[in-house]
Amino acid sequence: MKKKDNVAQKSYRMRTAMVDGNYDSKHWEYDHHLVPPISSSVAYRLSSVHRGEEGFRHFGEAVDLQNEPIFVYDRLDEPLSGMLEEKLAYAESGDMAVTFATGMAAISAALSSLTRQGDEIVAHNTLYGCTYSLLSHWLPKHGIHTKFIDLKSSEKLLSALTSRTRVVYLETPVNPTLDIIDIGAIKDCISKANATKSEEEKIVIVVDNTFATPFCQRPLTLGADIVVHSLTKNIAGFGTDMGGAVIAASKYQRDLLLYRKDFGGILAPRSAWSILVYGLPTLAARMVNQQKSAMHIARFLEKHPLVKRVLYPGLKSFPQKQLAELQMVSYDGRFAPGSLLYFELKACTDSEGEKAAEFFIDDVARSSRCISLAVSLGQVRTLIEAPYSMTHSSLPSELKDSIGISPSGIRLSLGLEDWHDIEADLKSSLDRTETMLKLQSHVTYPSS
């Protein structure tokens, strides 16, 4: 008897399923290989013209777990991304997943396949920079326009909807301030608006779940229609591979596959292999530990005299703690506030704050072994950056002010180092920054 026949019916816990799989994959024969070999075949041997014809004819048809896929050409389908897609769909409680070369390839595929000329998108006013650029620069060239509003307000959402709205788009927690957007509340608004619309006109809720990861939050179970991911971050987890995915009900699969086939942004099989073999199986273990560190570091920062405020959904002081507790829950039902935090330094003026943050981060970059100055997030290494002048520099200053991104703001993505070391390195740099500020105030105000 084949091993997969043995185990197919059992229902394992999510953490186990991410390591071993709890389903019967038609994408690989697991009888011999414990780990699937890296596949690198652009084309596949076909036994007959009839089989080749079937491969093309059935491409893009709904999820079919009964029949083994017919592989023809890598840009259509290949075994490793196929297996990864099965696991991602499972992780996000979706019917299916379609992988892409990067997070941006996944986001642009999801939005472009849902909209046509004249359609409107309503998006939260704070988004990942390239997503903002896609919505504000590229899609308008195709006649698709976006209204950026505060999606924390149901009234603002309702008044932004028109007969042309096709998509509501958001990230939660929001990068970098970690604001939480209530997916259930958005679902309630959109359900009402959709009640009188035909199937093709219905508004679709798309959530970028990169920050939380499916370990901390499953938007499809909270009312979202589609989840998009940058696999590059916590899902790949080691900082070695880029990737993206769209996860949703099976009715979206055909368009996404056809879009990927024609626009060509496929996930490289080598990257699919890394994410499948290293990334997803360790996601839960990494998140549990990164979260633990985030909690310790958030509490430490909150007590430091140079820190003005710390935003971390796990802290008692977090303004949306109740909503976070409802929305961010791990597979085993525990509150899962994630591995990212945002904090601001104390300063009298904005320019002083920006200077203090720059001094502090530069000091960390120079003297800390376990915290690296780098963009990206969700890696085994702890990463620090200044959103105001780095990742979010393209936003107008008035917008940054209104959404709470301060010149003295700092984003920290916790890695897997021992949190005592992270804390010690942060403390050294904070203390040196404090000394610098004191010295400077003497220079500026010699009489005091």
Ligand SMILES: *Cc1c(COP(=O)(O)O)cnc(C)c1O
């Ligand atoms: C990084 C990121 C993206 C883009 O992903 P890439 O893999 O870099 O293309 C999109 N959304 C969020 C929230 C991200 O952090």
